Amino acid sequence: MLVKTEIEYFKRVSATPADTPIAMYGSNGLHDMLKRKSLEHFITPINVLHDLSNINARMKAIDPLSPQELYYMIVMGENDLYTSSYKHSLNRMLQRMGTKPRGDSLLLNVNFDYFKKFIKMAANYNKLDTFLNLMPAANSEALMRAFVANLDKGDNLEDAVDVADSYSSITNKKLQNVILNYVKENEQQSVAAGNQRGKVIYGLLKTIFLSADSSNKVDLTASFGIPSIYEITNKDMQDDKGRIVQQVFFYGDEDGKAYFPPFVNSFSAKDWTVTSKKEWVEIKSKKGNVFVFANKPLDYNQNLDDSAQVHLANYLRALDMKPSVVVHRGHSYWLKGTIDRMPDNAKVVVLGSCGGYQNLNEILEISPDAHIISTKEIGAGDINRPILNYLNQSFITGDKLSWKAMWNSLTKLFSTDPNRAIRESWDDYIPPYKNLGAIFIKAYHKQMDM
Numbered sequence: 001m002l003v004k005t006e007i008e009y010f011k012r013v014s015a016t017p018a019d020t021p022i023a024m025y026g027s028n029g030l031h032d033m034l035k036r037k038s039l040e041h042f043i044t045p046i047n048v049l050h051d052l053s054n055i056n057a058r059m060k061a062i063d064p065l066s067p068q069e070l071y072y073m074i075v076m077g078e079n080d081l082y083t084s085s086y087k088h089s090l091n092r093m094l095q096r097m098g099t100k101p102r103g104d105s106l107l108l109n110v111n112f113d114y115f116k117k118f119i120k121m122a123a124n125y126n127k128l129d130t131f132l133n134l135m136p137a138a139n140s141e142a143l144m145r146a147f148v149a150n151l152d153k154g155d156n157l158e159d160a161v162d163v164a165d166s167y168s169s170i171t172n173k174k175l176q177n178v179i180l181n182y183v184k185e186n187e188q189q190s191v192a193a194g195n196q197r198g199k200v201i202y203g204l205l206k207t208i209f210l211s212a213d214s215s216n217k218v219d220l221t222a223s224f225g226i227p228s229i230y231e232i233t234n235k236d237m238q239d240d241k242g243r244i245v246q247q248v249f250f251y252g253d254e255d256g257k258a259y260f261p262p263f264v265n266s267f268s269a270k271d272w273t274v275t276s277k278k279e280w281v282e283i284k285s286k287k288g289n290v291f292v293f294a295n296k297p298l299d300y301n302q303n304l305d306d307s308a309q310v311h312l313a314n315y316l317r318a319l320d321m322k323p324s325v326v327v328h329r330g331h332s333y334w335l336k337g338t339i340d341r342m343p344d345n346a347k348v349v350v351l352g353s354c355g356g357y358q359n360l361n362e363i364l365e366i367s368p369d370a371h372i373i374s375t376k377e378i379g380a381g382d383i384n385r386p387i388l389n390y391l392n393q394s395f396i397t398g399d400k401l402s403w404k405a406m407w408n409s410l411t412k413l414f415s416t417d418p419n420r421a422i423r424e425s426w427d428d429y430i431p432p433y434k435n436l437g438a439i440f441i442k443a444y445h446k447q448m449d450m
Contacts (some may be wrong), residue, residue: 006030006031006034014150034076039080042075043081043085044080050084050132062089068090071114072114074086074093075114075117075118076119099306102134103132112146113292116163119143123166127213128166144175148183148205151186151205157361160201161360163179164205164440165436167208167212168430168436176209179209183205186202200444203445208436208443212436224312226442229371230404232347232371236347237348238289239321239394242289243321244288244290244324245323245324245396246325248294248327249295250261250330251334252300253297263329263393270294279295280308281294285395288396293321293323296308313341324343325350326350327350335359336359339359339363340395341386343366343367347369348361348391349373350373352375360437364445372432372438373387373435380425382419383429387410390410409428
């Protein structure tokens, strides 16, 4: 009923003149209810069973859903669907579209509602080519033209950020060139029409896309006049007492409880002093002046992990310690809690889960110059630990942190890992200089403030 109502309402919104049903928006509105029901009845059940080898048993919760209903479940679950949940849901959606599925027919059936979000997600999970191949070439080109059109309309930047993020995930050079050329066309039209917002949005996207090809030698920091996205100095990480303070957010579910002991054990007794308190651990480097505080993953059913985070934050304030490094260790549905408690002077933010426009935008509103490491996948403990070890070693030695050098070093490390899942998961991690959505947000606000 919710899906049928959404499809009908969006047809009214898209009509000329537009007729916007007020029931679509706001708390307990149609969009809010669609998302809540998608998460409660379908996304959470298939996520919880992510370790189950029997795929049919794992995905049983979505058996009753039609292709259109699966489409809405997917777009509503952008920040919540596990990678495997997304891929299996997409496969089932395509299977239920018949023996000759047509991607363009599906989009017509939903009146192209949320189609930019759907394309962005397909690109991020390397499924965009698969979807575009389910329609004639002329239709796929028209779809991508619509994907980059009208990004200057509306009140927020979500569609533009989705386009930026999608471009970084596309490996098909021909498709990249198609998108780049459409962006250039829209920029020229905005200039001719005297459309300042359009000129800025499309001009920024053009420069960002050109920078993705290293042969163009585009320096985004110099081009946009923003703080460096390629490196950060040790001095920039320090507080006024010369300390580098790191706060790690754990959550009291099974994953948090499983990954907390290996996290603590990764700090060698030779280099670090570990002190366990009732609700958190304090870890101090024996050389340098680096402090790491991590709340214990206490039982979330009793809200004990939340209390531990509150008490730790109060403790740090009492000591006048302001974390410049924030690490989120948990699924994406816990991320809002981390962002709500993130200090405003964070310089490096490590997300153990997907970024997404809302999350990136909220982080950059709190700390505009933050360097954000994120992943398109579920954060893997066996990858997060080497990332944090590299960061901490850099903090101790006082070396300037170069993201390209760090990524090259870790890529060599993970490329030889015997575990194929680790090798593939590493490919889904995004360094700050390739986090095109975050770069776009920073550059846009810089341009509009000039």
